Amino acid sequence: MTAVAVDVDVLTDLDFQPTLPCELRSHDQLDAGNLPAAWRAFGWCPGCHHRVDFLLCEPGRLRKQSSMSGCELCGHTHWWADAFTVVPI
Ligand SMILES: [Zn+2]
Numbered sequence: 171m172t173a174v175a176v177d178v179d180v181l182t183d184l185d186f187q188p189t190l191p192c193e194l195r196s197h198d199q200l201d202a203g204n205l206p207a208a209w210r211a212f213g214w215c216p217g218c219h220h221r222v223d224f225l226l227c228e229p230g231r232l233r234k235q236s237s238m239s240g241c242e243l244c245g246h247t248h249w250w251a252d253a254f255t256v257v258p259i
C-alpha cells in the first residue's frame with residue numbers, strides 16, 4: 171500500500187511551518203518568551219495615511235492592543251487597536 175505512505179508524507183509536509191520572527195522593534199526587550207510571530211498587523215496612520223504592515227508575536231499583540239502608538243513619520247498618536255487590523259498567520 172504505497173498510497174498510504176504517500177499520504178503520510180503529504181500530511182507531514184503540511185504540518186511543517188516555517189518560523190517567522192516578530193518584527194516589533196521592542197520585541198527583544200518587552201515581549202516575553204522570544205516567541206515567533208503569530209499575527210500579521212496592517213493598517214494606516216490616521217494622521218498621514220502611512221501604510222504599516224508587519225508580523226508580531228502573541229505577547230506583542232497583547233501589549234500593542236491596549237496601548238497608544240505614535241507614527242514614526244508624522245508623530246500622530248492613536249490607539250494602536252483603532253488603527254490596525256490583526257489577522258493570524
Ligand atoms: Zn514580539
Ligand SMILES: [Zn+2]
Binds near residue numbers: 215218220242244246
Ligand atoms: Zn503618520
